[in-house]
Amino acid sequence: MTSPHRSAARIQIGTTLRRMREEAGVPRERVAEVLHCTLTKISNIENAISGVKQAELEKLLDLYRADDATREDLLSLNSEAHRRRPKSKIGGAIHPWLRRILDVEAIASEALYSSFELIPAVLQTEPYARALMAGIGLGGETLEKNLHLRMERRALLTDREPPLQLWAVIAEPALRANIGGPEVMRDQVKHMVALTELDNVVVQVMPQGAGAHALTGTTLTLFRLPDKLPSLVSVDTPFGAQFVDGLDQLEKTSRWFDYTRAKALGVEESRELLTRITEET
Template sequence: MSGSKWLIGELRRLRESAGLTQEAWGTKLHFSTSHVGAVERGERPALPDYLHAVDKVFGTTLLAFYREHIRGEWAPSWYRPFIDYENRATLLRIYQPNLVPGLLQTEDYARALLQALNVGPGELDPTLAARLDRQDLVTRAASPCRLAVVLDESSLRRCVGGGEVMRDQLKALAEAGDRTNVQIHVVPLATPAYVGLLGPLVLAAVEGRTIGYLEGHLEGRVIESPEAVTDLEVIWEAVRAYALPCAQSQELMMKVGETWT
């Protein structure tokens, strides 16, 4: 049985054991009766906002179950092999030459990007919810993951979702850089060709070791070989050497944000 099917059954069991109709259950959670029914019939996924409401009202831990067992089901297929390492990482180093990384995307930016990547209508909302929920790794109050990001300036200037979406996204990026556990560096567009142009990479510090990840069109490659990881760390340091310090990077993000109208 998949995690999603177990969760649907558990939600129905909890409601029935509480002696509540779908309407009464929805009233307590501030969700419509039709929403409750669609979740219990498996026609609509149980997403983090719904599960958070259940946990808050009934003292359950369903959101934690979702994050451990279900979130990966709705992650893009090419990223699923890396989800477990990401969840357990104490430090994530991310380089992205083309886009804002998922852990820093606004909802509107993420939605526009997923639509551009041809995520189907039936999968869009749960995929989007899973992506946004992953950001809890960085924003949670207890032991947040440290995040070091290097972006190419082209990722700030590539239009995803329109000018307003981009303006809000760059504002959110600049604000994320104010967090004590987040560092964001930008490689200026005027930088000559450098090794980072070969593609994005992620390095995760997990339980005393480093795991690498490389993204492709059809699948993601998890890199566990110590020799290969060392090579990726050399590339990371080479890329970061081209990037501006955090303060100057933040100024650049805000300046580019002002150009989006």
């Protein structure tokens, strides 16, 4: 019997191919003609029910007029998925691996986030995000393109139907990190307080001095996906995000997140602390 589990690579490739097809304005019927297959197969590839052969992927990339960086990234990912070896990262103004993360995030029904250092991208203000990007060496056109892309992600919480359900556990030091200076941090925390008025946004603060917890020192996002797709974990590293898709690892991450939010301040206590931080900054 075929395993119902779909790998992280298959989901990333399928969601990205669907986004590229829609952006190119290519109907599925045309794709089926190019691959000499049924519409069901195209649907299965885009929904990560089945994988795509390397030769088929090349044809799709030609059809969608993929740029060189995207072509190399997806072909490499598809090849490495079969060999199950770590994939390489590719440079560029916007990294293809970041595009893949955004494609997964765009279809996610829920995102569970935990970090000791950073505020999640969908909650970031433009000045805070700009300071973060400048801090890692981005500048000029590269910074502006990445900043624009990050600001677009915020619409997932307000403009998408249904909106992304976000549950974030953020350590207090991240709220006092002085990224961009006191005014930038104050406005960033105020922005978060305002967003917690939304029914789909929950923010808990892990207070300073709370001690170790299950996700100490880790920045990660657990994505819950629709249509019976399995969950995915994105772990931030200095070289980009790494996806985790092992069933045992997913179960552990979900359990660790439950332990972490149980140790954090309650929702109302967190809002009170966030408000107090804006007054103290």
